């Protein structure tokens with residue numbers, strides 16, 4: 163069965179197929195109004211969200227389906243101590259497909275382990291956010307016209323920004339893409355992505371400290387929220403915060419065709435004066451999110467019983483080998499709930515299969 167836990171769970175062909183279907187739905191929404199008639203989507207949101215949850219809800223309603231679930235786990239059996247995996251087993255008896263958002267990394271992977279219906283990761287901790295990635299790909303396709311040979315600047319919180327992690331993995335699968343990382347030292351891209359050998363082979367990384375120095379080169383500027391609460395040192399935050407704020411002056415040397423993306427919510431990293439610039443694509447991006455989720459829901463259900471669309475093989479350590487490791491991430495589902503432990507070797511390092519953090523030998 164096909165789940166979407168990580169952007170690489172979709173092959174490049176499947177990714178392009180979903181983006182193309184989303185474009186087809188944009189062109190002819192009237193053909194798709196009964197596509198999900200009789201089908202139910204469960205949205206299990208363990209972490210606050212406006213856009214992602216309502217985008218899924220609207221997507222399902224526009225396809226003629228219905229939606230159930232919760233957006234506050236305190237109103238569900240979770241408050242009685244039910245494990246996430248048990249909640250998923252139960253919801254699989256009611257719904258045809260489940261979208262899950264969790265503050266704990268690896269929770270959607272753990273959900274897929276026990277689910278009888280397709281699971282969609284709607285964001286897990288600071289790890290991954292593959293449906294935002296599909297949204298971003300569709301937006302770039304529509305704004306720029308292609309997904310290859312692009313120079314993309316990622317600016318802001320690259321350490322905790324799960325949308326950045328997922329989008330870089332997806333962009334690495336198209337030819338000739340260059341990624342420029344623009345972040346303060348404390349918020350740099352995690353090593354498991356920055357030094358991933360497979361990614362290094364297909365994508366060119368460059369690190370700079372200000373957006374001004376690269377602005378004229380960029381085809382896409384991907385802005386993210388710099389999270390004040392993540393800084394240990396307030397003085398350090400005050401020192402760097404203005405280098406990561408986009409205003410019209412900094413935008414002046416940019417290409418006329420550049421697209422500015424932001425997963426939203428924005429706090430102050432894009433000044434409102436930029437909103438009227440034709441390059442500001444972040445509200446169009448929200449709309450792309452709805453259409454791409456319509457396409458994703460359709461395809462995951464189309465592919466559910468199709469052997470040609472399974473999950474990719476993941477090379478994991480045997481049970482015996484895994485027994486001598488623990489995941490170093492305290493916010494990983496494998497350290498929070500009684501799930502089976504899985505580890506894999508990436509870049510010569512043993513990593514947790516749920517959250518990609520380094521494993522510690524015991």
Ligand code: NCD
Nearest residue numbers: 213214285325387425426427
């Ligand atoms: C982001 C998220 O939740 O990861 N928003 C979203 O899904 N559109 C980004 C953020 O919260 O900063």
